[in-house]
Amino acid sequence: MPIHVLPPEIASQIAAGEVVERPASVVKELVENALDAGARSITVRVRAAGKKQVQVADDGCGIPPDEMALAVSRHATSKLFSAEDLFRVTTLGFRGEALASIASVSRLTLTSRIAQEATGVRLRVEGGVIQGKPERVGAPVGTMVEVADLFYNVPARLKFLKQDLTEQRAIDALLSRYALAYPQVRFHLEFERGVSLQTAGDGDRRAILAALYGVEVARQMLEVSAEEDNLRLDGFVSPPALTRSNRREITFFVNGRWVQDVPLATALLQAYHTLLMVGRYPLSILFLAMPPEAVDVNVHPAKAEVRFREPERLFSFVQRAVRRALLASSPVPTLPPRLLWKDSIPSSSKQDEAWQLGHDSAPVVAPSSDSARQDREEAIETVLAQSSMERLPLLRPVGQVGAAYLVAEGPDGLYLIDQHAAHERILFEKLMKQYASGQVVRQPLLQPPTVHLPPASARIVDEWLDRLHALGFEIELFGPATYRVRAVPALFAGGDATAVFRAVVEDFEEDETPLQQEIEARLAARICKRLAVRAGQVLSPEEQRALLADLEACDSPRTCPHGRPTMIYLSVALLEQQFGRRGTR
Ligand code: ADP
Ligand code: MG
Numbered sequence: 001m002p003i004h005v006l007p008p009e010i011a012s013q014i015a016a017g018e019v020v021e022r023p024a025s026v027v028k029e030l031v032e033n034a035l036d037a038g039a040r041s042i043t044v045r046v047r048a049a050g051k052k053q054v055q056v057a058d059d060g061c062g063i064p065p066d067e068m069a070l071a072v073s074r075h076a077t078s079k080l081f082s083a084e085d086l087f088r089v090t091t092l093g094f095r096g097e098a099l100a101s102i103a104s105v106s107r108l109t110l111t112s113r114i115a116q117e118a119t120g121v122r123l124r125v126e127g128g129v130i131q132g133k134p135e136r137v138g139a140p141v142g143t144m145v146e147v148a149d150l151f152y153n154v155p156a157r158l159k160f161l162k163q164d165l166t167e168q169r170a171i172d173a174l175l176s177r178y179a180l181a182y183p184q185v186r187f188h189l190e191f192e193r194g195v196s197l198q199t200a201g202d203g204d205r206r207a208i209l210a211a212l213y214g215v216e217v218a219r220q221m222l223e224v225s226a227e228e229d230n231l232r233l234d235g236f237v238s239p240p241a242l243t244r245s246n247r248r249e250i251t252f253f254v255n256g257r258w259v260q261d262v263p264l265a266t267a268l269l270q271a272y273h274t275l276l277m278v279g280r281y282p283l284s285i286l287f288l289a290m291p292p293e294a295v296d297v298n299v300h301p302a303k304a305e306v307r308f309r310e311p312e313r314l315f316s317f318v319q320r321a322v323r324r325a326l327l328a329s330s331p332v333p334t335l336p337p338r339l340l341w342k343d344s345i346p347s348s349s350k351q352d353e354a355w356q357l358g359h360d361s362a363p364v365v366a367p368s369s370d371s372a373r374q375d376r377e378e379a380i381e382t383v384l385a386q387s388s389m390e391r392l393p394l395l396r397p398v399g400q401v402g403a404a405y406l407v408a409e410g411p412d413g414l415y416l417i418d419q420h421a422a423h424e425r426i427l428f429e430k431l432m433k434q435y436a437s438g439q440v441v442r443q444p445l446l447q448p449p450t451v452h453l454p455p456a457s458a459r460i461v462d463e464w465l466d467r468l469h470a471l472g473f474e475i476e477l478f479g480p481a482t483y484r485v486r487a488v489p490a491l492f493a494g495g496d497a498t499a500v501f502r503a504v505v506e507d508f509e510e511d512e513t514p515l516q517q518e519i520e521a522r523l524a525a526r527i528c529k530r531l532a533v534r535a536g537q538v539l540s541p542e543e544q545r546a547l548l549a550d551l552e553a554c555d556s557p558r559t560c561p562h563g564r565p566t567m568i569y570l571s572v573a574l575l576e577q578q579f580g581r582r583g584t585r
Helices: 009-020 023-036 065-069 083-088 098-104 156-160 164-181 205-213 215-220 260-271 311-330 371-385 419-436 455-470 497-505 518-533 541-552 572-578
Strands: 041-047 053-058 106-114 120-126 128-135 141-146 186-191 194-198 222-228 231-237 248-252 258-260 284-289 338-342 355-358 396-401 405-410 411-420 442-444 450-452 475-477 484-489 568-569
Touching: 009 098, 023 041, 023 053, 023 098, 023 141, 023 164, 041 164, 065 106, 065 120, 065 128, 098 106, 164 186, 164 194, 164 205, 164 248, 164 258, 205 215, 222 311, 231 311, 248 260, 248 475, 258 284, 260 311, 284 311, 396 411, 396 541, 405 419, 405 541, 411 419, 411 541, 411 572, 419 518, 419 541, 442 518, 450 497, 455 475, 455 497, 455 518, 497 518
Parallel strands: 041 186, 248 284
Antiparallel strands: 041 053, 053 141, 106 120, 106 141, 120 128, 186 194, 222 231, 231 284, 248 258, 338 355, 396 405, 405 411, 411 568, 442 484, 450 484, 475 484
16 A cells, blocks of 8 residues: 555544543543633533533633634634643643544534623534534633544444443542532533532532542541642541542542542652552542643643653652641541441340441441430440540550450450561561661671562662671672672561571562662561561560550551551440440440
8 A cells, every 4th residue: 555644533533542542531622621721610511421412511711712712623722822831731621632532533513602702602513524604603701612422434443442331430430529629610410311410619629529539538527738849738537547449539620620640649659658458559649730831731732741851859759748747637547447336236125235246248337326326436436536545555464365466454445466566566666666766776686587589579688788797787799690698687586587588689579660769768668578477476465564564665566567456346335335344335
């Protein structure tokens, strides 16, 4: 086939593929246009998950009648004049591509009116071809874009769309995030089945959070607000006890633009380091603001990717800001995850009403009377209040259960402590304290073991020799991929040096490329895990006492460095509830 220039319709359909991937991308572009137009109120109506119709109406500045045809042409924009402007973009749009792209794969109707005109103007486009002349119509000031029969002329695209429910969810997720990012704008989203989102536009982000995640979650979300030089971070992150099994609820906006950026998400996760259980992810919605020239938004047509001029500084700013917010609240898990309240014994009289700790996942049963509910809430409040203390109170050892758990009494209740997890936490904090002060105590080994490593691991060791030294190791190369361990941190003297060393070089989990300063903490956490007392090890009363005392001295005694709980706490109030001593008077 000879080389030939593609006809414009095909060229724009190809280009449209990059911008319009699914109905949610149409919604995104239209909503961004409305925001750029200064809208205070945006209404989105969706039919058949956006495949039949997406309609976005705004009360923004509108489009002058003589610019209507330009608006739907490719590379026509009112937001950019020169190439330099590209590096100080302050609007969400700038490529002049969205309307043209959407119009080329749908039947689009554009209706708009500016304040200076008494009537509006309407223009129809079908498959990228303008249909007739713009006509005068009655319309409020603002713009309404109606996109019907998306991909009607690109059947292959249609086939790639997911089930309606999935596409709807994508639209829901998109709009709720924009609603949070622009709390001063009223958003209204409606599917056939009814209104799905409605915000007040009064600037109250917490109220929008509540609409999104429910009142309880919204109440728990921690506020982040930090500033450093020309960087600003605002928004919400979940406390460590509130997690999801995936990272879908991690959202970043940069200068009002929703971006998908893996390193930013990683910086966030690092802020939670040692506070989250393995495989759990926080919820967050964070808004970064920086001078427009600090970020390149022209990376991809969908504008969801950006490039930062100083990524390292930015990531560490995000990490520190979030970490501060987490520590200011409490890094302590609240109720143990599977400890649920439920009415267990069906009661004829109020006297019999009892509470039990259930280990199943039965939902919380509504209490049968107001006073019972109040008592229940009080008890839970007490537990929450107690657990929000960072440090532990003085504990009195009671004994050991199953050679794995310590039982201890505090001034306010009973503590069940996982000896392995607790010891991990203790070792970790001791090592990190020594490390921070630059004086890790070393223990030379009388018979230095030699360890042979696979080549990939050997590379890590070579790269990290300095770090390992700072952590108290003395390691020398003894042959190809073979090392001799001459000293280990004194904290671990008596442990199996070979095992410790091997723990060091286990691969980091995929996609967790840590920030530089985090590597040491991760190494330390891993080593401490390897060396902590195991379950199954019987501890003498002295050893139990020493472990508890060490744990009391920890900064974050309630989780191990990997984020699992070290203890279950049963308050006196809780016990009284359990035994029917409270709430029955
Ligand atoms: P971009 O947003 O990148 O400029 P678009 O194709 O999305 O490109 O829009 C083209 C132009 O149409 C915009 O620059 C703007 O002038 C105008 N426009 C689009 N939507 C609206 C709207 N809702 N209100 C006012 N003007 C709009
Ligand atoms: Mg646009």
